[in-house]
Amino acid sequence: GAVVSQHPSRVICKSGTSVKIECRSLDFQATTMFWYRQFPKQSLMLMATSNEGSKATYEQGVEKDKFLINHASLTLSTLTVTSAHPEDSSFYICSAVAGQVYNEQFFGPGTRLTVL
Amino acid sequence: GENVEQHPSTLSVQEGDSAVIKCTYSDSASNYFPWYKQELGKGPQLIIDIRSNVGEKKDQRIAVTLNKTAKHFSLHITETQPEDSAVYFCAASRGNAGNMLTFGGGTRLMVKP
Numbered sequence: 001g002a003v004v005s006q007h008p009s010r011v012i013c014k015s016g017t018s019v020k021i022e023c024r025s026l027d028f029q030a031t032t033m034f035w036y037r038q039f040p041k042q043s044l045m046l047m048a049t050s051n052e053g054s055k056a057t058y059e060q061g062v063e064k065d066k067f068l069i070n071h072a073s074l075t076l077s078t079l080t081v082t083s084a085h086p087e088d089s090s091f092y093i094c095s096a097v098a099g100q101v102y103n104e105q106f107f108g109p110g111t112r113l114t115v116l
Numbered sequence: 117g118e119n120v121e122q123h124p125s126t127l128s129v130q131e132g133d134s135a136v137i138k139c140t141y142s143d144s145a146s147n148y149f150p151w152y153k154q155e156l157g158k159g160p161q162l163i164i165d166i167r168s169n170v171g172e173k174k175d176q177r178i179a180v181t182l183n184k185t186a187k188h189f190s191l192h193i194t195e196t197q198p199e200d201s202a203v204y205f206c207a208a209s210r211g212n213a214g215n216m217l218t219f220g221g222g223t224r225l226m227v228k229p
Contacts, residue, residue: 004159006159034216034217042221042222043205043219043220043221043222044160044205044219046216046217049216093159093160103148103209103210103212103215103217104150104162104165105150105162105217106162107152107159107160107161107162108159109158109159110157110158110159112157
């Protein structure tokens with residue numbers, strides 16, 4: 001149980017294009033999902049908190065107009081990187097909260113974004 | 117806000133030896149402390165967690181201890197195997213569902229056969 005999937009696993013795009021990443025909780029409902037970015041050999045950096053049916057809460061320094069988050073259902077959240085640039089190249093990981101009381105987060109396998 | 121420090125940043129052990137990773141946190145209201153294992157190119161995998169109402173939890177070769185007074189918690193891996201080689205992250209959270217995790221900087225564990 002508690003499986004989270006991400007799609008795509010890897011994407012290469014040209015500078016200026018937009019890329020959508022999907023995060024799905026496969027066997028549980030997640031009212032809250034998180035989006036992280038991870039640069040090589042670094043820890044996970046929280047980008048935003050996504051709650052089903054409401055606007056995402058972005059961490060300081062994360063541009064909400066550049067990283068569009070939609071949490072349309074209890075099993076799906078999407079992150080769209082708009083007008084991507086090479087500095088947006090990173091490993092993007094989502095997590096979903098499975099617990100009802102405690103904050104058990106389960107992570108997706110990540111999406112490697114490379115912007116040329 | 118919460119601040120989590122993790123040590124060491126790298127750890128090399130011989131197969132069969134034990135490995136210990138330590139974390140400290142700053143927010144006394146934190147009450148949920150998970151540990152994640154991340155292999156290269158993959159997402160973090162929850163391996164064990166502990167809540168503030170217990171001092172120790174064990175799952176086969178893995179154990180976690182928590183000292184709330186000192187605000188530190190540790191991961192213990194016994195009888196290490198090469199497949200234990202990965203990056204390990206500790207995290208802390210105010211444990212209500214939906215609260216963010218604050219991660220430590222990670223420990224790269226290398227188990228030499």
